Amino acid sequence: MRPIHSKITEIVEESPNVRTFFFDTQFDEAIPGQFVMVWVHGTDEVPMTLSGKNSITVQKVGDATSRMFELGIGDHMGLRGPFGRGFTIPRNGENVLFIAGGVGAAPIAPLADIVKMRGIEAHAILGARCCDEILFRERFACGRVDITTDDGSEGRSGFVTDQLTETDTSNINRIYVCGPEIMMYKVFEILKARNVHVKTEFSLHRYFKCGIGVCGACSMDPEGLRVCRDGPVFNGGELEGSEFGHYERDSSGRKCRF
Amino acid sequence: MKVAGIELKNPTILASGIMGTTGAALARMGRNGAGAVVTKSIGPVPKKGHNNPSMVELECGYINAMGLPNPSYLGFCEEIGIAKSKTDAPLIASIFGGNAAEFTEVAKRLLSSKPDCFELNVSCPHAEGYGASVGTDPDLVHEITTSVVDAVDVPVWVKLTPNVTDITSIGRAAESAGASAIVAINTVRGMAIDIHSGYPILGNRFGGLSGPAVKPVAVKCVYDLYEVLDVPVIGVGGITCWEDAIEMMLAGASAVEIGSAVHDDTQIFEKISKGIDTYLQKYGYSKAEDIAGLSHEMI
Ligand SMILES: Cc1cc2nc3c(=O)[nH]c(=O)nc-3n(C[C@H](O)[C@H](O)[C@H](O)COP(=O)(O)OP(=O)(O)OC[C@H]3O[C@@H](n4cnc5c(N)ncnc54)[C@H](O)[C@@H]3O)c2cc1C
Ligand SMILES: Cc1cc2nc3c(=O)[nH]c(=O)nc-3n(C[C@H](O)[C@H](O)[C@H](O)COP(=O)(O)O)c2cc1C
Ligand code: FES
Numbered sequence: 001m002r003p004i005h006s007k008i009t010e011i012v013e014e015s016p017n018v019r020t021f022f023f024d025t026q027f028d029e030a031i032p033g034q035f036v037m038v039w040v041h042g043t044d045e046v047p048m049t050l051s052g053k054n055s056i057t058v059q060k061v062g063d064a065t066s067r068m069f070e071l072g073i074g075d076h077m078g079l080r081g082p083f084g085r086g087f088t089i090p091r092n093g094e095n096v097l098f099i100a101g102g103v104g105a106a107p108i109a110p111l112a113d114i115v116k117m118r119g120i121e122a123h124a125i126l127g128a129r130c131c132d133e134i135l136f137r138e139r140f141a142c143g144r145v146d147i148t149t150d151d152g153s154e155g156r157s158g159f160v161t162d163q164l165t166e167t168d169t170s171n172i173n174r175i176y177v178c179g180p181e182i183m184m185y186k187v188f189e190i191l192k193a194r195n196v197h198v199k200t201e202f203s204l205h206r207y208f209k210c211g212i213g214v215c216g217a218c219s220m221d222p223e224g225l226r227v228c229r230d231g232p233v234f235n236g237g238e239l240e241g242s243e244f245g246h247y248e249r250d251s252s253g254r255k256c257r258f
Numbered sequence: 259m260k261v262a263g264i265e266l267k268n269p270t271i272l273a274s275g276i277m278g279t280t281g282a283a284l285a286r287m288g289r290n291g292a293g294a295v296v297t298k299s300i301g302p303v304p305k306k307g308h309n310n311p312s313m314v315e316l317e318c319g320y321i322n323a324m325g326l327p328n329p330s331y332l333g334f335c336e337e338i339g340i341a342k343s344k345t346d347a348p349l350i351a352s353i354f355g356g357n358a359a360e361f362t363e364v365a366k367r368l369l370s371s372k373p374d375c376f377e378l379n380v381s382c383p384h385a386e387g388y389g390a391s392v393g394t395d396p397d398l399v400h401e402i403t404t405s406v407v408d409a410v411d412v413p414v415w416v417k418l419t420p421n422v423t424d425i426t427s428i429g430r431a432a433e434s435a436g437a438s439a440i441v442a443i444n445t446v447r448g449m450a451i452d453i454h455s456g457y458p459i460l461g462n463r464f465g466g467l468s469g470p471a472v473k474p475v476a477v478k479c480v481y482d483l484y485e486v487l488d489v490p491v492i493g494v495g496g497i498t499c500w501e502d503a504i505e506m507m508l509a510g511a512s513a514v515e516i517g518s519a520v521h522d523d524t525q526i527f528e529k530i531s532k533g534i535d536t537y538l539q540k541y542g543y544s545k546a547e548d549i550a551g552l553s554h555e556m557i
Binding site: 222 | 275276277278279280281282283284285286287298304305306307309310311312313314315316320322324327328329330333334340344450452454455457459461517518520521524
């Protein structure tokens with residue numbers, strides 16, 4: 001598909017460095033966790049998970065995202081998608097745990113919406129550097145919400161892993177995780193020790209070139225799974241013994257350790 | 259089957275640039291039934307490639323301008339080792355450079371990882387000229403091929419660009435320099451523009467067309483090369499099913515490479531090679547080699 005020319009209809013400032021852009025293009029068929037390739041004309045095209053049927057939630061980090069922050073309502077971006085494999089959807093009656101770090105709350109928020117709509121009980125552990133950076137706290141309010149901040153400005157002072165260590169996961173049916181890879185790997189290790197990593201889904205990031213499963217730039221060792229197509233969501237069982245938590249590759253294909 | 263000095267498991271080969279940047283990805287394609295795998299084109303220094311969008315699906319195929327992203331031979335020897343340890347499909351190292359010295363340096367440095375063959379991508383931007391590609395100049399192709407053939411002890415294939423007036427003169431130059439096979443074609447120069455914003459879609463503004471749209475171009479190039487060459491021709495461009503592969507073989511291909519079609523199906527190699535076998539049986543041929551170039555006799 002060619003990029004869909006999409007007009008920005010609303011911009012919400014979520015935190016000093018994070019904005020949600022709403023578009024006049026609606027991806028009704030999108031599954032939570034799927035992403036779109038976002039083309040910022042004249043700059044670059046980068047992957048962003050859909051944080052809603054017609055929205056992306058962007059943290060400003062470099063060229064393309066800084067350029068997005070210069071755009072206003074009425075400006076356009078090109079959107080291709082939805083691509084990739086999203087999360088599995090919890091069934092009624094199941095117990096769900098969300099674990100999100102920083103902007104990692106964006107891919108999980110649409111799941112929280114579903115859980116809330118269906119009246120499923122969920123527990124969320126949301127972490128960020130400081131209280132200003134906790135995203136979507138109202139969307140995650142579908143049960144218990146634990147907040148951790150690195151600087152102690154809200155909730156528990158520390159990391160989501162500190163909270164997770166004290167959380168009983170024996171009755172949880174599905175765990176959903178997204179955040180910086182180091183955080184996700186620590187979560188993976190805790191859950192693996194409890195043998196519940198196979199009930200856990202992680203949303204991964206790698207450098208995407210084609211974004212459609214052809215070039216292999218995003219493929220992970222040792223199975224050659226493509227994050228853009230076979231993922232970005234992977235079950236913990238699929239990640240055992242993989243490069244996850246150890247290294248990724250840059251745009252030239254060179255390994256970079258975490 | 260033995261083609262151009264290497265023992266292929268079947269006539270369907272993974273084309274360069276597709277699932278080719280890591281050993282694990284190459285091995286996965288080998289396990290999925292590829293008769294051999296070609297790596298991403300590797301050069302003398304690490305390259306990030308062009309800005310995205312770098313590959314977009316169009317109505318008729320795909321357009322891409324990756325910009326030859328690669329970690330250089332320094333990072334890639336390890337990947338070839340991994341690929342070789344995880345699949346028994348022969349490994350063909352695709353390489354590029356701006357001149358004969360660079361091509362030869364890359365080939366020599368990759369030799370320690372024991373690739374089964376080299377494929378020279380002479381379709382990359384021309385460092386010594388002005389924006390054209392190395393592969394449009396028969397003398398330069400001859401010089402590069404000679405230099406690499408002299409430096410390595412495995413077969414050397416040369417992959418040609420269709421963006422020339424006469425592809426046969428380039429094919430002849432490579433053959434006379436010692437190439438064991440000629441691979442045709444690389445992508446066809448092309449461009450796509452977003453009519454709503456007015457921007458060319460690719461980050462590099464223009465790029466190369468692949469997929470179904472280029473198959474007739476590839477069939478004609480393979481047909482013409484088969485006419486004038488003694489070495490085998492490997493056909494590539496727009497193959498998505500066994501019928502396409504057979505068509506390419508009838509035009510003159512001893513084996514085929516498959517690229518873009520991996521988008522729709524990572525199991526494509528197994529499917530196409532089974533289809534080829536069924537066709538051969540149905541028409542009473544004992545091996546794939548028997549149909550290479552058969553259409554030339556139909557007059
Ligand atoms: C599946 C997926 C979903 C994502 N979802 C979100 C999201 O919802 N919200 C969000 O803020 N960020 C998300 N990201 C990360 C986002 O793509 C990068 O922050 C963005 O590409 C940065 O671009 P830049 O030009 O501003 O930064 P640059 O200056 O280009 O680079 C900064 C860093 O961004 C990353 N990056 C750059 N280009 C790419 C690319 N083509 N593919 C992958 N990573 C790249 C690299 O790690 C790089 O080190 C997602 C990434 C992936 C792979
Ligand atoms: C994303 C992409 C990257 C490619 N990279 C290379 C490359 O590095 N070296 C090369 O010789 N050909 C490269 N090609 C060209 C293919 O190997 C092949 O010649 C061409 O795509 C036509 O075949 P197809 O229609 O089966 O894709 C690339 C093609 C695509 C689509
Ligand atoms: S980015 Fe090309 S295969 Fe995933």
